[in-house]
Amino acid sequence: KALTANGQALTESALPLWQGIAPTPVHGDLKLENVLSSFGVVLLLDWELFGLGDAAHDVASFLAMNRNLLDEEMRELWLEQYLASFSQPGLRQRIGVYERILPLHQLLYLLHGLRQSSPADLPLLRANQSFLTATILAAIEQSSAALHVMESTITEDEIANLFEPKEQS
Secondary structure, three states: HHHHHHHHHHHHHHOOOHHHHHHHHEEOOOOOEEEEEEEEEEEEOOOOOOOEEEHHHHHHHHHOOOOOOHHHHHHHHHHHHHHHHHHOOHHHHHHHHHHHHHHHHHHHHHHHHHHHHHHHHHHHHHHOOOHHHHHHHHHHHHHHHHHOOOOOOHHHHHHHHHOOOOOOO
């Protein structure tokens, strides 16, 4: 509950950053695997998720998805170059908000997927339970750090309940 409460408080306090910001074209799946660079030319591939949205979300998603590939210096250099080429009020601040919210979004997406599993999925889920448990705990840790929540809000026993058959209603 602390994670969602902190996430909600953050988004509510940051809402003024989005006042008057028009949607812009966004890639929708910006990651290093979708970038080709050669002889000073950069091409973006895989435009199937293209649409109108908030560039800050695209950038924050890119930084989150590639956090293991970019050290802090490269991350800051990339971000500075991006911000220098794309002038929009509050863009850096909105990127910061998304960077704090995205780990919670990813955790909730993971938990939702587990809750939507069918009884036929249980053998596969149980076979991968230790990996999935470690993944959930890591996602909780990342969310807690991003949203400044000091203690874990879920136990391994609660996670284990996700791998039990659901009662039929």
